[in-house]
Amino acid sequence: MTDPVLATHNLSKSFGALTATDDVTLDLRAGEIHAVIGPNGAGKSTLIAQICGGLTPDRGRIEFLGRDVTQEPTRLRARAGLGRTFQISALAMEDSVLQNVMLGALGAMGRPWQFLRPALKDDALRDRAEAALARVGLTDARAKRTAELSHGQRRQLEVAVALSLQPKAFVMDEPMAGLGSEGSKQLTGFLDSLRADAPILLVEHDMDAVFALADRISVLVYGKVIETGTVAEIRASKAVRDAYLGGEA
Numbered sequence: 352m353t354d355p356v357l358a359t360h361n362l363s364k365s366f367g368a369l370t371a372t373d374d375v376t377l378d379l380r381a382g383e384i385h386a387v388i389g390p391n392g393a394g395k396s397t398l399i400a401q402i403c404g405g406l407t408p409d410r411g412r413i414e415f416l417g418r419d420v421t422q423e424p425t426r427l428r429a430r431a432g433l434g435r436t437f438q439i440s441a442l443a444m445e446d447s448v449l450q451n452v453m454l455g456a457l458g459a460m461g462r463p464w465q466f467l468r469p470a471l472k473d474d475a476l477r478d479r480a481e482a483a484l485a486r487v488g489l490t491d492a493r494a495k496r497t498a499e500l501s502h503g504q505r506r507q508l509e510v511a512v513a514l515s516l517q518p519k520a521f522v523m524d525e526p527m528a529g530l531g532s533e534g535s536k537q538l539t540g541f542l543d544s545l546r547a548d549a550p551i552l553l554v555e556h557d558m559d560a561v562f563a564l565a566d567r568i569s570v571l572v573y574g575k576v577i578e579t580g581t582v583a584e585i586r587a588s589k590a591v592r593d594a595y596l597g598g599e600a
């Protein structure tokens with residue numbers, strides 16, 4: 352088997368007496384969607400924050416593309432190709448859709464924002480941004496103010512921002528949140544195709560989306576991975592049913 356693109360090894364993080372991430376070992380392989388599910392407070396956001404660099408683990412390590420990145424700041428991980436999405440507030444609502452993609456790419460490439468004006472005339476950057484917008488189907492909206500986009504389109508724009516960095520892996524935090532059933536269905540179809548660009552570590556509460564998309568699922572309960580397996584394995588797991596899925600499975 353080829354090496355995983357992204358892996359955590361025995362990752363642990365406590366807040367005072369509370370262990371939010373408890374010895375978490377999981378990996379993300381090329382071409383897959385690996386979903387992380389678990390009840391509220393299970394530690395999913397804490398796990399993602401450590402993977403992306405917002406929180407430093409107490410113990411354990413994170414490897415990205417075979418390199419130990421545990422102590423690296425977020426921007427270096429992003430520059431190395433770790434594409435995080437769905438921080439909606441990161442979008443500049445008054446800027447155009449195209450500018451947002453260019454801005455995002457520029458920031459993650461580590462170029463200071465005071466050079467934004469010249470950068471907006473940078474043909475290579477513009478081409479990359481246009482290609483990312485085309486990939487998510489937002490070409491026609493490129494000149495719109497971001498504030499005019501629908502909720503679902505903003506999700507697509509977040510993906511375009513991440514795509515413009517030509518990521519080697521995506522980390523997605525509840526992409527379906529706030530979308531209606533039609534919006535979720537559309538985004539599910541899109542994410543399904545996106546795994547060909549880069550594998551996706553997907554934290555998501557929407558079980559329809561998870562069961563439709565995931566190649567593997569890890570179930571987090573009280574900070575611990577209690578099971579990792581295929582959709583069928585997770586559905587059949589008594590431990591998961593008892594701890595989490597209840598009557599849903």
Ligand SMILES: Nc1ncnc2c1ncn2[C@@H]1O[C@H](COP(=O)(O)OP(=O)(O)OP(=O)(O)O)[C@@H](O)[C@H]1O
Nearest residue numbers: 366369370371389390391392393394395396397398
């Ligand atoms: N900065 C913090 N300080 C103290 N406790 C925290 C902090 N961040 C998270 N926690 C606690 O750690 C636990 C895990 O929280 P986390 O947000 O990671 O869970 P989650 O699985 O993402 O939950 P949800 O599904 O509701 O988003 C919770 O008990 C939470 O209250």
